[in-house]
Amino acid sequence: MTLRILLLLLLVVYFGDVFGQKVVRDGDMELSLVHVVWRHGDRSPIVTFNSDPFQEDYWKFGGGGWGQLSPLGMKQHLNLGKLLRNRYVDIQNSTYSLLPAVYSSKAIYVRSTDLNRTLISATANLLGMYGQNEYGSIGGFDYPEVEGWPKGFIPMPIHTVDYDTDYIGNMDCDCPRRTWLWNMVKQSDFIQSWLQLPNVSYVLNTTRALINQNAELEDFWVVPDALYIEQIHYNETLRQLNTWYSDEFYDQMTVVNDQIYLFQYGVFDGQKIEMQNMDMGRELLKIRAGSLMNDISDRIALKSSCQYINSSSKHCKWINELKYYTYSAHDETIYSVLVALGIQEYTIKPHGYPLYAAAVIIEFWRNTTSNSDYFKVLYHAQDGDGINVFTSNIPGCSSDYCSIDVLNNVSMYLKPDKPMTEWCTVVDNNNNQSIISYFITVVFVVLVQYCLN
Known part of the structure; x- marks a missing residue:
């Protein structure tokens, strides 16, 4: 076996077809x-x-x-x-x-x-890429050649x-700034108008009634996602046990869900949403x-x-x-x-x-x-x-x-303005700071007047 390995390695070096x-x-x-x-x-x-x-x-x-x-x-x-x-x-x-x-x-x-x-x-x-027996790996060199080890499998x-x-890799990592931006966008005139569209309000309200819970926009994906998987693994049983399920309504849910996806990534049907002097489309995509x-x-x-x-x-x-x-x-x-x-x-x-x-x-x-x-x-x-x-x-x-x-x-x-460990903690608190500053100013003025008197 040692001789075989040496011969193979010599061929590798000569032709350069493995590590070259x-x-x-x-x-x-x-x-x-x-x-x-x-x-x-x-x-x-x-x-x-x-x-x-x-x-x-x-x-x-x-x-x-x-x-x-x-x-x-x-x-x-x-x-x-x-x-x-x-x-x-x-x-x-x-x-x-x-x-x-x-x-x-x-x-x-x-x-x-x-x-x-x-x-x-x-x-x-x-x-699939490197672990098959016919891919050219060598037992005893690339993996242990022992009983029970799959031939060709390299960990x-x-x-x-x-x-x-x-x-x-995780677009849903812990990031208060992403949540803050999204909550702000949900209150925009654009999203509020979209929510009032007859087909959208019908799907959202009907779904919430059927699932017996008030799913927020960012959680709406849970329903079509579960139904999609259940169609793969329990298709016949799904239609028996879930009496309200229909392919037609499922398709309607996915259309709404797909639109929510776009909104979360700052895509607003070609429109630009500005809030607190920020391009919200850019800010949402930047954070993701x-x-x-x-x-x-x-x-x-x-x-x-x-x-x-x-x-x-x-x-x-x-x-x-x-x-x-x-x-x-x-x-x-x-x-x-x-x-x-x-x-x-x-x-x-x-x-x-x-x-x-x-x-x-x-x-x-x-x-x-x-x-x-x-x-x-x-x-x-x-x-x-x-x-x-x-x-x-x-x-x-x-x-x-x-x-x-x-x-x-x-x-x-799309480059974050700071390292993400810092950028994710940045949420707008100018209003709070203004209130605090105003309060401190008032207190200071009162104290000064009190001292002068």
Whole structure:
């Protein structure tokens, strides 16, 4: 076995087909780095409404309980991993042989939000991308060759941070400023007028009566989300136990819910809402998408600087070797990227939100003739679909390759004014400060007059 390993390693060194640096070209364009943001696979509901007959005891898969990845969800990400391998890994039928045939810890970095469903989705995805027996990994070298260990399976690290303070991957992290902005927007004339539309008020009022609870706008998603999952796993039983359910009313709920999604991300049917001297659309999207967009653009900028300007710097070694960075996250994470780039209407209709195992891909390319940087945006809508290019739909872009300046401008426009740990605590208290200042002034004047008298 030792001799076999040595021979294989010699072949690797000779041909450079595993750990060697790849040069991927499309004419004058050279691919340098790929970012992927994907949604987890199919899961049980995160929570449900009061009158739902399918409470937590119904959900047994994935360890049981709310929000757990199902075997279907695992399969969806296994398939996505294989699809990504076909595009990026050094194999015969790949589109761009950017990545080595066997997993390299220097070329690949995987980050996940700290939830079971995203962590397991990442594991399933990597299993499809690098964990199969026919992928060229070596027993005893890449994984233990012992009874019980799946042949070809290489454990790969998945990095995470605390869920409540994951400002990059978790759009619902703890952030008082986001709540404050949204509560203000809900009181705007625009939203109040929308709420009075006959179809909207009918759906909201009827739903609240049927579920026996007063769901706020930001919580309305719970109902169509639970019903969507129940159609997948309990379709016939759903129609028997939930007597008010109908496909027609479900469709009406999803239309309203999709609109609420847009409002939460600062999209107001082309209108600009200004409150307290702020562009509320920008502020809402900044607090949701700003960290992620800047994380991506900053990494691309560093890659460009190190690879093409200052490649000999010792600080550049890690980024020069990095080829593939992925975020295992949620529908809202993908949604934030699509809305930030202005392509949500092209990528996710008619569904209104990213489906299970959806993925948005941002590729970084370099024009080796003009020494200019470009990016390409692609989207995988759901399991079974391919990967399609949407760069030309981005405002300011006219072809599949777009100047990196467009991406940088979006990121700068949405860049939080302070580090998120501070920015999330910033809520407007000018009115309170004015009242306090006025009170202090009055007290001071009274005291002065008292002393003078």
